[in-house]
Amino acid sequence: MKSSETKITKKMQIAIFDMTDCEGCELEFINLREKLATLADQADFANWRLASDNSNPGPFDVTFVEGTPITEEDIAILKQARSVSRFIVSLGSCADLGGVQSLVGSKGWKKGVPLVYGEKYKTTSKAPKPLSYYINVDYRLPGCPINGNELEAFLGALLVRKHPAEKRFPVCLECKARENVCLLLEGQPCLGPVTKGGCEAACPSRGLRCWGCFGALRGGNQKALKKMLDIKHGKDRTEQVFGAFMTHQDEFKEMYPKEK
Amino acid sequence: MQESVLNHYICKIEGHGDLKLNYKSGKATLNIDEGERLFEQLVLGRPYDDAPFITARICGVCPTAHVLVAIQAIEDAFGVTVNERIMSLRRALQAGQIIQSHALHLFFLAAPDYLDVVNAIELHHTRPELYKTAVAMKKLGDKLVEVIGGRAIHPVAPAVGGFLSVPGNDVLKEMIGELRAAIPMALATVELFASFEYPNLKRKTEYLATQQDGKLTYLDGNSIVSNSKFRGTIENYGYAFTEEVRSGSNSKYGTRDGHGFMVGALARLSLDQESLHPKALYALRSIWGQKLPSYNSFHNNVAQAIEIVHLIEESIAQLESAIANSKELARVPFTVREGCGVGAIEAPRGTLYHSVKTDKNGIITDYDIVTPTVQSLVNLEEDADEMMKKYGKLPEKELYRQIEMLIRAYDPCITCSVH
Amino acid sequence: MTNENNYKKIKVISVRGLNPRVRAIRFGFVEKQDAKDFTFAPGSFIMVAVPGFGESPLTVTTSPSQLPEFEIAVRTNGNNTMALNRLDVGDTAYVRGPLGNAIDLQAVYGRELILIGGGIGLAPLRSFIHFLSENPQTVSKLTIIHGAKTPQDLIFKDELAKWKKFADVHVVVDIGDEDWDGETGNIVKSLDKITIGKKASVIVCGPPAMYLPIVKSIQKKDVAKEQISLMFERKLHCGIGKCQHCTCGGKYVCLDGPTFKYSEIENNWEAFV
Amino acid sequence: MSLSINKKDFGHFLLGIIESWPTYGPMEDEDGAKSRFRFARLRTVKDYALHYGPTIIPPKKYLFPAREDVFRFEKGEILPPTNKDFVVFGVNKRDGEGLFYLDQIYRYPVEDTFYTDRRKHMKLVIVDSLPPSNNVDCDLYLQIVGDKKFAAFPFTDFGESLISGNKDFGHAGEIGEISVRHMPDEVIHHPRLAEIIEDSRESKIWDKLSEICFNCGICSYTCPLCYCYNEGDRIDLRGNVENDVKGGRERTWDSCMLPDFAAISFKDFRPKHRDRIYNWYYHKFVRMPREQGFVGCVDCGRCITYCPARINYRKVLESLIKNDKRK
Ligand SMILES: Cc1cc2nc3c(=O)[nH]c(=O)nc-3n(C[C@H](O)[C@H](O)[C@H](O)COP(=O)(O)OP(=O)(O)OC[C@H]3O[C@@H](n4cnc5c(N)ncnc54)[C@H](O)[C@@H]3O)c2cc1C
Ligand code: SF4
């Protein structure tokens, strides 16, 4: 256990950095609304480019990193942030899983750059990878975007120096709690059974199949689901479905061993 | 101004931009530093209904605009016409998107410059009533998007052909009540932003927006209109401007006949004020009292505030129409076919285009995206040059600050510009 | 019927470090009535909660004679144990229980008794050791074996010497350090070396991996299955047979245990996974 | 002398309840072309669906919701429960049986007062065409007689108070004896089922199932008799104002099918999927009959209908019974 102090006296120093991404997850902080002000009473936003002029160089107690490291600058910021932060949190699926931009794989990405920018275009960027490819990550808050209530509970815990617990149930739990008609039973390739919960079944509750944006549930039975989807939707489509958010995860690599 | 890798990007804009002023040449450059995500490649080889979901992730501030325009493009390719109920809900959804985005920009990104705080959260202490307004306005937009789209960021319910699920009429009625109640607050927002003292930047430029039969619109545009003589069609948006790739920057830059042009709230209102709803027109004429076009890009802030008023009124009308038509289907049947289609939408920051090609199974074979920020970037730099000319004598730090304020007034979304 | 969800407020009287990850915390009750009502027998467990951090099954390490004060030994293992180990003198927490079965006094009465505690596993046995020191006639002979990975992981080091007055005490570590002059090696090997009578009774508490080897070693000495008791650890929330996490084959650790006779569970397919 | 109510007065009677207590009951959701039933707050009489079809989640959710605070805490103090009276109206007999068995589970052998306290506040009205029996425990039982009448059987003072003196009720007159022959289900109540399952531990059937089952836990969430849960403390985001922690002890649904069900930081005590599946059957059909005296299944069919992998526990049981070697 890393923490042993008894009473909390110092204001917690929070930093939020964004790599390449949509910045939607950071917005969930702003969507805390009144509670954002409450949070600010107890913690300093020491460095938050999107919403503040403060840009302290550190050190930070908790650093949220959103987005996928792609540019050289991204990677430099990430490494610097790691060196001045006690805890690093991967904020959102871009950071935690490599995001949708990883769905074509490293090779696909390298092939794609000239197709979008022209043959002459030179880039120093690297193919998208999750944060954990470059640094150690202490806590994970996946989701595309993250879930506001989960963020709230997460922050509530951090403020009292408690370790936020990772979710250990699939999306189906929350989906059934909301009494949704099951989309898998309706023939759609829903990834709910093998996806880590925490989103309150945001998608199936409005009729959209789960895309797996919270990442693979540890110990989920991906193989069984794959078998079923292969038959119903074809092998290629099934790979596309699993590959939307999970290409960097062991569960995916086990099912689809060759590098894309 | 670089001290550490942890602080060299411009604060309070969406995405990573770095401002360089070259005193010798009198030129300002906004370097864009955002990784290549290759969205146009990501959707290839996937079925059409993956496109709205994937392209939403281009931007967390305006995902709904991407979702709706992707759907428009696909429906265009398949030849789908949806019913009035669906259109009304989409218009209201798009209104919610713009309210959300404008409220975020105005209060959380722009306002701190003028209210002397390092971030909007401090307003909670210095001006608590204003902080309340800020979160309430943001919440209003969020709620509207959530009610119709299923989630405030990256909505899930809109789909090709309509909606996967729609809220009940009682929910819509409740929403209408909330929208009505918010109008005074929206007017107060106009008042606030009209009261700020903006630098006196004046530089004639070209404004572009989509309109429906010559009228202000956000979702139903059928032509591209400019304050010059130019008129274009949406299908041929590629001819309206050129997109350049610059070395060292991973955004593209849009120009018309070699010069910059502007899209977004100020452009839209400069091209048509007459179609504003009454309260918004009142806000423009009586609260602000500014004649448009004013050719001062800082005024984009006020234009956004006025749009909020207009879009609240608009969404009330659209929700009422959705309730009146609630017997119609929430999703119309359609046939997948080989085709190509274009969608254009007025996103918070200006016109957003998606175009798509599908094969006979609805698999995407080609995709193109042009974002508003790409279109406005050159104009932004031209404005910045003008600022250097005009305020070149100011201390360097102050000049940087002023130009950064200009950049924020544009509300650029670099995240979108590199997709 | 007693209410097993009735939380009693307790207050820290003193704390001391037993090793870098384990602290002994002494509590007293805040309410007089609670102090009067609370009783326990060695071997049963209590649920201790720091509101906000959860609750944990823990065992009292002091003899019932010390009531209404009691001591627990807590190893930081997660949130609630971390919170417990942050408490200062005067801070409060909650307790409910006791829950589970206790050590079967009847079964060990008058016999030779061997207590084996691996790591933090000595904590639950300590209460019984104290009880035995107060009531030495209970057993005919007492042997205590305490093992740990390193000398750092031993607990109640200061007391081990005192216990020698009324018991045979063996202390063994897997890996010693410069200052270590005691026994090193495997706890099972050192158990093999000890002579144990056929009629002896053995109670074991420690990491699950050591149970089967220890049982084997003891059985070689012809000790009956009924006389070998094992204290079990499982994930546990309710302590009253509802939450289902502690089920072990056909048994609940919280209701049927935590102490099981080897004869009860030798065929339980989930006892030694 | 029993009382009864005519169908035309039924709405008025229900309205009286809705106006006096928060009332929950079965209702139909129109969801485009699909229709589904679920239990929800009844706000008008029209909301109530007398003959409801299967609901995804049984009424257990009023006693054991997907997520609840079993208690709240503030300034280091655990606060007492704050349950208030509410009515669950119109549960059919089978769902009523589910509630009855759930009650037994949480009452015996040790009572879980968090559950029983709420249960005391839940007033239950069962409506069914079958007569009441001793495996339901409700305040009022309304038996549908013919198509115009409900005969009323109050079982508690509360139930009595609902009907006595209520002008909607009149004397029942003669209610013809309705005989229902209770046929014990030959699969679920097979006399040797427990032994058969005990013997099947090494059977390949569990391995085969583990290749199909997604271990998503839907069979548990939807089951009226599944009751396992997780607990943990949630802290409200108001932070640590002068070290005052405020929040709640959250009890959430769990499922013994889920991968980490028996795992603690350093060890997983039931790591194999096949063993977790076996445990589900073992608990329902072996441990529960021994512990509680009844099987953990009321044959409502939910776990069959809603399993996305289309596993049918009845077929599993049937095949085990068929292969019973000791027959
Ligand atoms: C009968 C029994 C007696 C015990 N006696 C002691 C003792 O005297 N001293 C001591 O230091 N430890 C003891 N333990 C282990 C101790 O209970 C766990 O270390 C503790 O529950 C971890 O809780 P946490 O909140 O810190 O961990 P987290 O990982 O945050 O756990 C969250 C919850 O999961 C459950 N849980 C997690 N790990 C365990 C575990 N190992 N055992 C049971 N439940 C767990 C608890 O309900 C806990 O509150 C005993 C365990 C059992 C079953
Ligand atoms: S995870 Fe999704 S919502 Fe979050 S930043 Fe990435 S794309 Fe945006």
Ligand code: SF4
């Ligand atoms: S819709 Fe998806 S998430 Fe919901 S129950 Fe079915 S498989 Fe699970």
Ligand code: SF4
């Ligand atoms: S349902 Fe699936 S895709 Fe949707 S938010 Fe939840 S985890 Fe992500």
